[in-house]
Amino acid sequence: MGVILTKKPNLEKPDLIACWPGIGNIGIIAVNTLRGQVDANELGEIESWDFFYPKKAIVTSGVLEDLDFPFNKFYYKVLQKKDLLFFVGEEQPTEGERVYAEGRKAYRMANLVLDVAEQFGCRRVYTSGAAVSFTHHELEPRVWVVTSKESLTREIKAFDNTILMSDIEGKSERGSITGLNGLLLGLAKKRGFDAVCLMGEIPDYLSGVPFPYPKASKSVLELFGKILGIDIDYSPLDQMSNQVDEIIEGIYEKLPFEIKEKIEQRRMLSIPKKEIITEEDEKWLKEHLDELFKRSKGDDKLS
Amino acid sequence: MTNSLKYQWKPEFAYSSLVVGWSGDAGNLGDAVANYLINNLSGRAFYEIDPADYFQLGGVTIENDMVQFPESKFYACPQHNLVIFKSTPPSYEYYQFFNHVLDIAEHRCNVKHIYTIGSMVSLNPHTVPRQILGTFSTVEAKIDLTSYDIDSSISYETTPGQKPALNSFFLWSSRKRNLVGVDLWVPVPFYLMSLPDPKSQKIILEFFDRRFQIGFDLREFDEEIIKQNRMINEVRNIYPDIDDCLERLENNITLSEDENMKLIKMIEEYIKGKPD
Numbered sequence: 001m002g003v004i005l006t007k008k009p010n011l012e013k014p015d016l017i018a019c020w021p022g023i024g025n026i027g028i029i030a031v032n033t034l035r036g037q038v039d040a041n042e043l044g045e046i047e048s049w050d051f052f053y054p055k056k057a058i059v060t061s062g063v064l065e066d067l068d069f070p071f072n073k074f075y076y077k078v079l080q081k082k083d084l085l086f087f088v089g090e091e092q093p094t095e096g097e098r099v100y101a102e103g104r105k106a107y108r109m110a111n112l113v114l115d116v117a118e119q120f121g122c123r124r125v126y127t128s129g130a131a132v133s134f135t136h137h138e139l140e141p142r143v144w145v146v147t148s149k150e151s152l153t154r155e156i157k158a159f160d161n162t163i164l165m166s167d168i169e170g171k172s173e174r175g176s177i178t179g180l181n182g183l184l185l186g187l188a189k190k191r192g193f194d195a196v197c198l199m200g201e202i203p204d205y206l207s208g209v210p211f212p213y214p215k216a217s218k219s220v221l222e223l224f225g226k227i228l229g230i231d232i233d234y235s236p237l238d239q240m241s242n243q244v245d246e247i248i249e250g251i252y253e254k255l256p257f258e259i260k261e262k263i264e265q266r267r268m269l270s271i272p273k274k275e276i277i278t279e280e281d282e283k284w285l286k287e288h289l290d291e292l293f294k295r296s297k298g299d300d301k302l303s
Numbered sequence: 304m305t306n307s308l309k310y311q312w313k314p315e316f317a318y319s320s321l322v323v324g325w326s327g328d329a330g331n332l333g334d335a336v337a338n339y340l341i342n343n344l345s346g347r348a349f350y351e352i353d354p355a356d357y358f359q360l361g362g363v364t365i366e367n368d369m370v371q372f373p374e375s376k377f378y379a380c381p382q383h384n385l386v387i388f389k390s391t392p393p394s395y396e397y398y399q400f401f402n403h404v405l406d407i408a409e410h411r412c413n414v415k416h417i418y419t420i421g422s423m424v425s426l427n428p429h430t431v432p433r434q435i436l437g438t439f440s441t442v443e444a445k446i447d448l449t450s451y452d453i454d455s456s457i458s459y460e461t462t463p464g465q466k467p468a469l470n471s472f473f474l475w476s477s478r479k480r481n482l483v484g485v486d487l488w489v490p491v492p493f494y495l496m497s498l499p500d501p502k503s504q505k506i507i508l509e510f511f512d513r514r515f516q517i518g519f520d521l522r523e524f525d526e527e528i529i530k531q532n533r534m535i536n537e538v539r540n541i542y543p544d545i546d547d548c549l550e551r552l553e554n555n556i557t558l559s560e561d562e563n564m565k566l567i568k569m570i571e572e573y574i575k576g577k578p579d
Contacts, residue, residue: 049398054475057467062455063439064486067467067475095395 003112005044009076014083015124015228016117020092020180024213026200027128027181028088029237030220035086037232040075043085046112048072051093051105072109074116081229085122087113092180110184114191124196125188128220129181131199132207133168136266137248141201141216143223144168146177148188148195156196159226161219198223205263211247214240311349313411314379314386320416321386321408322511325469326374329422330491330500336420336507337389343519346378346387350407357393357400375400377407383515386412392469401476409480417477417484419470420507422500425490428552429535433502435510438471438486440478448485451510494566498574501527531574538573545569 019031048069056068070090077084093105117125131144142163147153156162165175177185181197188195200216218237225232252260324337340346352375354360364371375390386408393400408414417440437453439445445455461467470486477484487510489503505524512519539546548558548566558566 049476053397054467054472056461057471057475058460059438059471060458062437062445062457063442064471064474064478067472 023130029217329496344380350377
């Protein structure tokens with residue numbers, strides 16, 4: 001089990017930005033877009049076979065050519081203002097059938113990621129994911145900010161369109177971040193890194209849909225752009241958002257009037273109230289999501 | 304992790320071959336072949352892997368009113384330089400599990416060659432002769448077995464949404480350690496997947512018999528094959544729609560999902576209800 005680094009770039013106290021797939025793929029889309037736009041170079045990878053079951057076997061004329069595993073790659077970029085390290089994982093390591101990381105494997109992987117960060121003199125770690133929120137899909141998603149220390153919270157909170165978990169109505173001062181986003185954040189704090197998690201808002205009624213939510217990725221990316229002082233072209237995310245918006249509208253139109261009416265009220269409120277959708281409504285949405293999605297797909301030319 | 308192996312006694316091998324059979328595959332092939340080898344070669348258990356690190360132990364499974372518990376045991380057959388590993392497929396930590404198996408095989412038994420047994424669910428009817436398909440770790444391993452009746456021409460890539468077979472992962476893991484290996488696959492008709500399939504068992508045992516110059520008397524399998532054919536013919540005679548389904552399969556006509564399910568149910572119920 002280990003890390004294979006193919007290069008030894010000379011980086012000046014880089015920030016690490018790590019991401020994995022999750023709800024709406026909000027974090028991974030934001031980070032991959034950023035990585036692509038700064039044209040980051042591949043640095044190496046964590047050997048996957050210790051963490052994952054292979055996803056593909058390739059056999060040619062009876063000979064096992066290779067197995068294809070989910071990748072876990074490091075990238076780097078030397079920039080004028082701040083050098084960057086990226087870590088992108090194709091899957092979260094789990095034990096058993098769960099989707100989000102937990103247990104010894106996740107802990108081992110998080111430590112390996114931080115080992116590489118440490119090796120290059122990194123002092124700040126960013127993770128990014130989704131914040132399931134009582135918002136409306138036509139509202140601009142805000143970015144929830146969680147950090148490892150107060151001064152860092154003040155620094156990040158100073159940027160537009162950010163919100164703290166404790167500022168959300170109905171949320172107490174306590175909350176949780178599941179999977180590797182949370183684990184890496186905690187472990188980074190334990191190991192003395194500055195740690196920041198940026199979570200783009202996704203409406204609760206869309207948190208189980210099988211497609212991305214690029215609108216929230218854009219909010220996260222905008223924040224990364226401001227923090228890191230990087231100019232970013234948002235047009236690829238805008239295009240993706242337009243396509244996804246049409247799918248969402250297709251689903252939304254088919255929701256029962258009573259649920260739609262409650263969700264619509266969220267648009268009128270500056271601070272969304274969680275009481276608007278009842279548990280019963282949520283149950284209905286979960287039970288009918290596949291059906292709504294299928295019907296919408298059938299109607300939608302884009303899908 | 305360090306306590307996960309129980310050492311019972313220490314066999315001595317100058318070199319050996321490892322045969323791997325997993326429980327729960329179609330036609331119960333891995334388990335049945337491993338059991339036959341163990342019973343007929345006086346195989347003696349010498350190592351057992353503790354299940355705690357590799358299996359979900361939140362309770363036990365019950366099958367046919369019998370408690371099932373994960374088991375991963377090594378058996379030595381020194382007179383034929385064979386090591387048999389019979390195991391429940393692990394639930395997680397696959398690569399670590401394979402390395403435990405390979406550590407024992409390589410360091411305790413001087414294993415040089417590995418043979419895994421696997422079945423694949425086939426849409427062919429039971430009247431089609433069974434054929435061994437081989438996936439080899441290297442071209443050299445393939446050449447080494449050219450004189451055997453193994454179809455070594457298969458090419459494929461796992462389709463999206465499906466997972467590679469456990470044996471493929473095991474073969475890949477053993478190749479990382481420069482061990483030579485082959486996965487031996489036998490397609491088993493889908494309606495026999497939860498029943499013993501003596502034809503599949505026999506063809507694999509014939510391969511091992513020849514490969515290791517053992518001299519098995521496999522006539523008991525012929526009797527089992529006759530019995531299986533007879534029982535399926537009885538089902539065909541009693542239920543015309545089952546006969547129609549089997550006839551269409553024999554003519555390479557695909558059945559509907561409902562027909563497939565009915566075929567499985569009727570044949571399983573009939574054969575299981577008539578054990579002798």
